[in-house]
Amino acid sequence: MPDHTALRKDLVTLLPRLRRYAVSLTGNAADADDLVQDACLRVIGSADRWDAAMGLDRWAFRILRNLWFSETRKRSVRIGSGHVDAAESPELRDAATGEDALAARQLLGRLAALPEGFAEVLLLVAVEGYSYGEAAEHLGIPQGTVMSRIYRARRLLADQISQPGEAAG
């Protein structure tokens, strides 16, 4: 069995982005890291089914998401942790250090407090560079829903930013 050394190294360099995407799904850092680890092992285990036309990052994102909805999420719900507010997660609270720590922390709390799926679609499109069509395919939802979710995510964040007293962080 090949050891996939080069693939593993590439996955290691992708870890910060995979962890960030996982947090947008799980809402808490501990579940996110478990999910990332399982997903990476799955990527390695299914390397020969990877279509090179799809970047490793997107292939790994897809596997990670499928895993979250097919297995990890069920397990988390079973053991009772479920969807935890990321603002309650010590690692997320400590994610940002330095002078802009408070603002970043508040924003992370606000992102985590968005309705499920909103932070994910915002991350994919606004940060990871997915087109609406690519995001729709990745999420298995119509393109119009992508458009409306992103708008509503921004709208909710804009409301919260204009009312700083309501900060979730």
Added chain:
Amino acid sequence: MRVTGEHLSALLDGALPPAEAAAVEAALAADAGLRAEYEALLGADRAARDAFAALLDRPVPLGLARTVGTAPVPQSAAPGPRPPRRAPAWLNIAAGLALALVGAGGGFLAGRGTAPVPARDWVAEIADYHAVYAAQGRHLVEVGAAEAAHIETWLSEQTGVVFRIPDLSASGLSFEGGRLLVAAGKPVGQLMYRDGAGRVVALCFLASALPPTEGAAPRDLGAFDALVWGREGARFILIGPEGYPALPAIAEAAREA
């Protein structure tokens, strides 16, 4: 057309067809209320990006990096009957991957791919660490350069290697701080330096009973170049980006420190 918030948000993403985008822009120019809404959405978008960027700065847990880097893949992680084996796809994706890595902020890591990989030893483990830590922005080090004296005491005690932090400023490197790692089951001291372009060079050391070496021997670690040498009671490795021209001179300066 009636311009909605969804249109404004999609305009921000460049997701509208050209004719629709032009119509929305015209409406924006004519309507102060729409402009205010667009600014609000833009502000929210900027804030969200900043928050997501902060998430990227979190240090990657070493256990996770090591599992992904080296742990055996359980059978359950390779499900189902496999289709006939083709050429491993990852051999062919260097270009796409390079783009992805540049996007991740790992600029100088982008050249990694299918380079020869040495047998696993402490040097290879250091390379794994370097792949993780050199990509860090704010969390490059555990203890910052401001506490240089503490770093010398702390890492000397932990590793059993008495050392001085080399001043490599003549080679254009500024000392950023240090970390304690574990490789081959031993504590390893890691001193991090950065050059003017933000590239990271690390000097690592661990206690060793091996005899001193005459000079520094180069090691090809794929995406990184390294030089390894030994002095009485210790082994050192200097590791930096692939093709980093000053590495031999820096190693010389470090050995003399």
